[in-house]
Amino acid sequence: MSQSSEFLGNENVSNSPRMLSPTVFWRIAEDIPKKLSWTLIVLSIAIPIALWWLVSEYIATHYEVYAIFLPTPLRTLEALQRLWSEGILLTDIAYSMFRVFSGFFLAALISVPLGVLMGAFASWRSLLEPIIGIIRYMPAPAFIPLLILYFGLGEVPKILLIFIGTLFFNTLMIMDAVKFVPKELIETTYTLGGRRLQVLLQVILPYIYPSIIDAYRVNMASAWNLVIVAELVAATEGLGKRISIAQRFLRTDEIFAGLIVIGLIGLAIDLLFRLLLKLSCRWAT
Amino acid sequence: MHLEVSQLHKQFQTRNGPIVALKDINLHIEEGEFVCAVGASGSGKSTLLRLIAGLETPTAGEVRVDGVRVTGPGADRGMVFQHYTLYPWMTVAKNVGFGLKLQGMPEKERRQRVSYYLDVVGLAQFAKALPKELSGGMKQRVAIARALASQPKILLMDEPFGALDVQTKETMQQFLLQVWERTHTSIFMITHDVEEAVFLSQRIYVLTSRPGTILREVVLDLPSQKDYHIKRQPKFQDYREEIMGLLRGESAEALVAG
Numbered sequence: 001m002s003q004s005s006e007f008l009g010n011e012n013v014s015n016s017p018r019m020l021s022p023t024v025f026w027r028i029a030e031d032i033p034k035k036l037s038w039t040l041i042v043l044s045i046a047i048p049i050a051l052w053w054l055v056s057e058y059i060a061t062h063y064e065v066y067a068i069f070l071p072t073p074l075r076t077l078e079a080l081q082r083l084w085s086e087g088i089l090l091t092d093i094a095y096s097m098f099r100v101f102s103g104f105f106l107a108a109l110i111s112v113p114l115g116v117l118m119g120a121f122a123s124w125r126s127l128l129e130p131i132i133g134i135i136r137y138m139p140a141p142a143f144i145p146l147l148i149l150y151f152g153l154g155e156v157p158k159i160l161l162i163f164i165g166t167l168f169f170n171t172l173m174i175m176d177a178v179k180f181v182p183k184e185l186i187e188t189t190y191t192l193g194g195r196r197l198q199v200l201l202q203v204i205l206p207y208i209y210p211s212i213i214d215a216y217r218v219n220m221a222s223a224w225n226l227v228i229v230a231e232l233v234a235a236t237e238g239l240g241k242r243i244s245i246a247q248r249f250l251r252t253d254e255i256f257a258g259l260i261v262i263g264l265i266g267l268a269i270d271l272l273f274r275l276l277l278k279l280s281c282r283w284a285t
Numbered sequence: 286m287h288l289e290v291s292q293l294h295k296q297f298q299t300r301n302g303p304i305v306a307l308k309d310i311n312l313h314i315e316e317g318e319f320v321c322a323v324g325a326s327g328s329g330k331s332t333l334l335r336l337i338a339g340l341e342t343p344t345a346g347e348v349r350v351d352g353v354r355v356t357g358p359g360a361d362r363g364m365v366f367q368h369y370t371l372y373p374w375m376t377v378a379k380n381v382g383f384g385l386k387l388q389g390m391p392e393k394e395r396r397q398r399v400s401y402y403l404d405v406v407g408l409a410q411f412a413k414a415l416p417k418e419l420s421g422g423m424k425q426r427v428a429i430a431r432a433l434a435s436q437p438k439i440l441l442m443d444e445p446f447g448a449l450d451v452q453t454k455e456t457m458q459q460f461l462l463q464v465w466e467r468t469h470t471s472i473f474m475i476t477h478d479v480e481e482a483v484f485l486s487q488r489i490y491v492l493t494s495r496p497g498t499i500l501r502e503v504v505l506d507l508p509s510q511k512d513y514h515i516k517r518q519p520k521f522q523d524y525r526e527e528i529m530g531l532l533r534g535e536s537a538e539a540l541v542a543g
């Protein structure tokens with residue numbers, strides 16, 4: 001020991017054992033104090049808004065010709081208010097939401113039995129995994145031209161796009177959740193007299209329920225993205241359409257307003273799913 | 286109840302070729318008996334239990350319960366695993382009653398049965414608790430109550446106390462003996478803890494490793510009403526030493542054989 005310290009030539013290193021230095025901010029996989037957490041949350045929103053404000057005001061006062069490209073927060077708020085009072089915003093929101101929920105609902109409904117079948121039975125996995133594996137790498141927006149050719153410009157192609165865009169990921173995520181059900185839990189059920197159907201419905205389904213909600217939450221985000229894309233391409237109303245109209249008239253304030261609304265609704269849906277998870281799955285946490 | 290295992294072979298196909306897990310296993314367990322099997326790790330103890338439970342199919346040979354050949358798992362052979370296998374979303378009472386529900390027992394009868402077995406394992410006041418709120422020993426008691434609630438012909442246990450600390454383990458052993466005396470269920474338990482086997486059972490099968498065969502059957506002549514003081518008696522110690530010696534010789538041989 002003493003010899004090695006001579007070789008190291010540094011008494012401090014060998015005499016005081018190396019210890020991890022204390023920290024709050026950098027603690028890996030641990031909670032931070034509530035107060036710090038809230039401060040950081042506020043900063044995460046406040047800093048970007050402040051930056052936006054500063055830059056846009058600076059441009060508005062010094063380079064007035066370019067002000068049209070970056071609206072100030074104030075002008076964005078005004079645009080928001082105008083769209084709202086004209087009733088346009090509400091109609092757009094209603095249309096976009098209707099498309100998202102119809103398409104997503106269909107996908108959600110089908111992905112649960114499909115995912116459970118694929119997760120539980122290697123036979124179904126062999127049958128479906130290859131084809132799903134290929135289709136899911138085809139970007140859903142690439143289906144838009146086909147869907148328009150087949151179904152025209154109505155609601156059907158948009159709802160189908162959401163359906164295609166979320167079905168496969170949902171199914172694969174549910175399949176993975178089923179694979180994680182402990183084998184011993186299933187075997188215990190057999191030794192308690194359970195039949196296979198009972199294992200599927202009364203053991204596997206409740207066990208993966210939190211994972212299903214979480215898969216819904218994650219894929220809802222892509223459904224929300226897709227509807228905007230679909231509306232940008234072909235629609236007469238909807239939040240995506242609003243943005244593309246605003247672009248034609250160079251109304252960047254309305255584009256910003258539209259983007260903010262899209263973000264806020266997405267966040268609200270996400271939080272709702274989290275709440276649902278928390279309320280219904282107290283056994284899991 | 287009469288369990289008969291005859292000429293049982295089990296071979297697993299692995300990437301490195303076939304592994305013979307069990308070879309020429311013959312054993313029997315009679316009505317109300319408490320039998321243990323001990324053996325080193327890898328001697329095929331779990332495999333043996335899984336074959337009896339019907340969770341694996343034998344390569345050759347057969348298992349018969351009351352003369353009927355076992356072809357798959359069923360509620361007549363209750364199983365308790367080493368790792369906690371409670372349904373995490375169900376309360377303790379729901380866990381205990383789940384097997385009965387699967388078998389289609391009416392709600393009212395079920396509730397009576399559940400409260401009886403919760404009482405047997407001393408967890409009546411935890412009926413509404415969730416598994417995550419229980420300690421390891423309590424979880425295992427729930428698992429035992431759940432297996433017993435179906436009133437199986439035999440209770441199969443795979444190192445049920447293996448994950449518990451020494452004190453809890455001792456309490457659980459005592460507890461298991463009480464349950465056994467109260468319910469007259471036949472029990473076949475796997476363990477690698479020789480002292481546990483001598484303390485609990487009436488008969489012990491000592492298994493060899495690779496391939497797993499039955500090296501010796503030891504019939505214990507100890508009082509059936511016992512508490513942990515018995516562990517200090519010379520007779521108890523002798524049994525322990527005898528079985529430890531068998532296992533030691535066995536593992537030394539395995540070392541030489543490489």
Ligand SMILES: Nc1ncnc2c1ncn2[C@@H]1O[C@H](COP(=O)(O)OP(=O)(O)OP(=O)(O)O)[C@@H](O)[C@H]1O
Binds near residue numbers: 306330
């Ligand atoms: N599903 C399986 N596939 C391949 N080999 C297996 C399988 N199950 C068990 N084995 C092999 O069979 C042998 C016996 O395993 P088993 O789990 O029955 O031993 P054990 O006595 O219960 O051991 P332990 O005391 O560690 O639990 C081991 O060599 C193991 O690798």
Ligand SMILES: [Mg+2]
Binds near residue numbers: 443
């Ligand atoms: Mg084992």
